Amino acid sequence: MNIQGMKLPVIVYHKIILLYLLIIPLLCIPVSSSSILSDSYCEEIGTYNNNSTYQNNLNKVLSNLTNKSSVTGFGTYKAGVGSNTVYGLYNCRGDLDSPMCHECVQEASKLIITECPSKMEAIIWYHECTLRYANRSISSHFEDSPIATEYSEVYPDPNLAELLRDTMNGLIKKAAYDNSTKGYAEGKGILTKYVDTLHCLVQCTPDILGSQCEKCLRSAMTTMPKDLTFYMIFSPSCNVFYRIGYFAAGTTNNDSAVPPTPFIKGTNNAYLFFLLRQQIVLGVQQFKS
Missing domain, CATH: 3.30.430.20 (Gnk2 domain, C-X8-C-X2-C motif)
Structure with missing residues (x-):
C-alpha cells in the first residue's frame, strides 16, 4: 500500500508529539551509572x-x-x-x-x-x-556511627511494626551467625490489611560476623522507625533496610512496577531514569490506545 500523501488523524499527531516530549528529556540526562x-x-x-x-x-x-x-x-x-x-x-x-x-x-x-x-x-x-x-585500622571491629538514612511516607497499617520486628530478628540472627551468608540476609512477610509485601534486608561487613554483627544491626534497629513505607540506615559496619511493595534487589524480581518515592540524599540519576522510563511506557500505552 502506498502511504505517500496519507494524512494522519489529529489525535495521532498529538500522541506522537507526546511521545517526543517524553523521550527528549531522557536523552538529556547523563546516566553514567546504575549505582545510587x-x-x-x-x-x-x-x-x-x-x-x-x-x-x-x-x-x-x-x-x-x-x-x-x-x-x-x-x-x-x-x-x-x-x-x-x-x-x-x-x-x-x-x-x-x-x-x-x-x-x-x-x-x-x-x-x-x-x-x-x-x-x-x-x-x-x-x-x-x-x-x-x-589513617587507622578499620577492619575486624564494628562501628555504628556515623550514619546516613533514607525514608519515605508513613504506611497506614498498625501490624507493620510487629511483622517488621519478627522478620528483622530472624534475619539478624541469620546474618550474624550463619557464616555461609557472609553477613547478608534478606526476607519478606505479608501485610494482610492491604495485601502488600514487606521486604527486609540486613548486612554486616564479613569481618565482624558473630556478636559484633548482631550488636551493630540491633543498634541500627533501635533508631529505625517502624511505620514507614521505606527506610534505610547505613553505618560503617552494617546496613538495615526495609521497603513495602517494591524491592530493587540486584538479582531478585520486583513485586510491583513502580516504587514509592523515597527521600534520597545525593544524586540519583538511576532513579530519575527509572521514573522517566515509566512515563515513556505510559506514553506508549496512550499511543497504542
Missing part, C-alpha cells in the same frame, strides 16, 4: 597535602580495592607505614554480581575524593556498596 548514591561523611581529624606520601598511599588503596571488587564482594587493603599508612575497606550488597559490585566501588573510589577532598578519613555509601578509608 546515598550520602558521604568526611571525618575532621586532619588533612593531607597534594602529592604527599599519604595521598600516594590513598591512591594505591583505592586502586587496589577497585580491582578487588571485580572478583569479590568484600575487600580490605593497607598501604604505607607509620603516620602515612592508609587503610581501606569496601563492602558490596550481598545480592549483587561482580560487575555491579565493581561498578559501584569504581564510582565510589572516584567520588569519595571529590566529596572529601584532602581528608585523612572518609566514608561513602551507595545503595549497592560502602567504601571507606582512614
